Amino acid sequence: MKLAVVVQRYGPAINGGAELHARYVAEHLARHAEVEVLTTCATDYVSWHNELSANVETINGVSVRRFRVRHERDTTDFGRRSDHVFKLPHSVADELAWLDSEGPASPSLVRFINRNATRYDYLFFFSYRYYHAYHGARAAPSRAVLVPTAERDDAIGLSIFPAIFRGVRAIMYNSPEERAMIEAIAANQQVPSVVVGIGSEVPANPQPGRFRQKFNIRGPFAVYVGRIDENKGCRELFEAFLEYVRCESTRLSLVLIGNSMLPIPEHPRIRHLGFLDDGDKFDAIAGSELLVMPSYFESLSMVALEAWALGRPVLANARCDVLKGQSIRSNAGLYYETRAEFVETLKALEANRWLSVALGRNGRQFFREHYDWPVIERKYLDMMARLAKEPAGPGIEPLPGWLARRRRDRPAAREVVAALAAGPVVRSEAPRAVDTTQSQAPTRPAPPQAQRRSGGERDHGDRRRRGWQARPQARRQRPGGA
C-alpha cells in the first residue's frame, strides 16, 4: 500500500498544530505502508516564502517531495479579501480568490497530484482551508481522505468547502465537535468518517524535580504551554490569574511556556520560561498541579492530551467547545467561562487533592483509550481497509459556471458560522453503521445519538455568565497553522 500525506509545510522544525499532526501521522503510518509526503518549499506560514529547494528528501525515514509556491502571501490583499468574504455577501469567485490569496498557492503540487494520483492508494489532505487541500482533493477525489483540522472560525462558513466535505472519500475528524460542526455545514453524514485525533510521544518517566531545579521553580504551580497570544486567551488568563492571586490562602503560581506575543504581567507568581524543548515541557507538565488551556479555538489540543497522558488535570476555557467537550467526556478537566469560575475552579483543584488526582487518573485513562498511538494507527488502518471494500462515491461537485461563479449570492461567512449550533458534544457518540472504528474505544454507555447542545438550548443563567469579555467574532485573519 502506498500513501501520500499532503500538507502545507513539513519538517522536523515545523511545530504548527496541523503540520505536526501530519508529520506524526506520516511517521506512524510509515510502519504499515509506503508513505510519501507532498508539501511545499515554504516554512513560514505567513509569507509562504520558498525557503527550501524543490526536491525529494528523507526525513525520519519518510520520503518528502517538495513543490514551489507560485506567489507569496500579500497580507494586505489577504486581509482585504478576508474582510470581504467573511463580512459581506459575495460570489464564489471571491472565495476562490480568497483561497488563492491565502495560499500556499502551488499549482505544481496540484498538477503532480492530478497526474500521479493513481500511484497512491490514498492521499491524506491536511487542513481543509488551504489551497493545497482544496485543489488537491478536487484533483483526486476518489482517493482523497481529508483531515480537516477545522475550528469554529469564519473560514468554515465559506461556500466552496461543503462540496469538498461531501465529495472526498473519507474524513478523519479530530473531535466530535468538529464532526458535528462540519456535518451541520455540509450535510455529509454519508461520507465515511471517524473521530481519530492524534497521539503524542509522552516520556514514560518525566523528571519534575529536574525541571524545578533547572528553572528554580518552587511551590505548586499551574502551567500553560503554547503561544502566549491574545487569540489564545492569554490576556484573559492573566487577568483571571491575578484575581486568583489576590484571594487569600492561594498558593499556586503560573508558569508560562512558549513564545510571547503579549506583555506578561510583572508578578512574583507568574513565571515566563520562553520556548522549551519537549523534555523540559513534559517535565514541567508532570511537575505541575494542572494545565491551563485558555484558548477559544482548538480543533484538538495536543498539549491537553499530553497533560492527561501524564495524569494531570486540565482547566480549559469553556468557550472552546472542543476543550469543554473533551473535559466532560473524559471527566478529566474543569472549565471556566468567567473570572469567578476560573478562580473557584483553581481553588477547588488546589484545595481538593483527591479531585485533582481523580481527574488526572481519568485523563490518563482517556488518553490510553482514545489517543495512544496504537489506537490512532488502528483507526487509520481500519478506515483504509473499509474504503478498500466500499466503492467510491460520486466525487466532488463541479464548480458553478463562469457567470454563476460571479453572481454575488453567497452570504457572509460570519453569518453562516453564527447560525451554526454551538456547544460541546457531551456524551460519547454512538457507533455509526459507517463508523466501525468508533466502537473500539467507548468510555461510557453511549446514547442513541450524539447530544450536542445548541447555543439556543443553554439555560438563561448559563448565557448570563458567558464570558466576561465578548467572544471574538473571528480569529484575526488566521494566517496558518491549526
Added chain:
Amino acid sequence: MSDFNVRSDSVNVEQIMEQIRARIREKRGVDYTEQEVRELAAVKLEKFLDPRGVRSDLLEQFRKKESAETSQPLPNYEFTDQTLYETHRAPIRWIRQLLNPLLKLFFNPNPLIQALHIQSQLNTMTVERDAARRGLVQLQYEVLHNLVLETTRLGIEVKNLKMRVESMTGRLEFNERRARALESVVVYKSPDERERGGGGRAPHPEPAMPRPEPPPPRSEAPAQPAAPVAETSEGPGQRSRRRRRRRGRRGGGLASTIMGGPQAPATSAPEADAVREAVGGHDTAAESIEREMAADSMSGPETDDPGPGEE
C-alpha cells in the same frame, strides 16, 4: 475551601462545575459579565437622561450621524481678484479685461471682490473649526460613554465591596470576642506556685501575684532560670496570644487588675510585663478555654460581650 459532595472515584465534571457555580452564586450574588455591565450602563443612561431624546447607544448613534455628515463635504468657493473675469474661453477673457476700465466707470468692483474674498476665507476657517469641534465633541461623547460604563462598574464593585466589608466585620467581631474569651481564662502563676504545684493545672483561675522583689529589666528576663523553661514549654500560639494581650493592656494597668483579681497592686506596667516574662509559662486551662469558646460561639454574633474592663 470546603470539600465537594462528590466523594467517589467516578468524578462527574459537570456536577462539580454545578457545585462551583452554586458556590459562586452564594458568594457573590449575581456575577456580571462585561456585556451585562454595558447593558446596565445603557439602562442607567436611559434613566438619567430623557429616553425620548437620548438613545442608550449614544456613542454609536453619534458616530453614525457623524459619518453621514462628514461624508458630504461642505461647499465653498475660492474668490480672488480675477474670479469675476475668469472663463475657459480665452477670447472672452481678453474682451473682459479690455472692457474692465469701462466697467469701472459704472461702479467700483474692488470692495465687492474684497468682501467676497474675505467671505471665502471665513468659510474655510469655519469649516476647519467645525472639524476640530467635531473631533472634540466625539472625544467628549467617548468620555461620557466611558464614564457611564465605569460608573456602573464602580457601582457594582462598591456593592460587592460593601458586602465583603460586612462579612469581614462580622468575622473580626467574632475573632475579638474569641480573643477576649481566651484571655479571660488564662491563669498566671508565680514561679513558687509553679514549683510547688509541679506545673500541674490550677483548679481555679487565680490572679497573678506581684513578685515581692522588683523585677529585673526586660532585656535580662531571659537570663532568669524560669524563662528558658517557659519558652520551651510554650507554643508559638501561646506566645503570640501573650504578645497581643500585652499590647492590648499596655497602659491599662496590670493583668491581675484587668482580669478582675482581688488585688490591684501598685506596680507599674513595665514591671507587670517583666513579671509576665519571668513567670513565663502561664498555665492555660485548656478545658476552661474550650468551655469558654463553646459558650462564646453558642452566644452568636449578636451577643453583647463585656469589654476587658468590665470583666
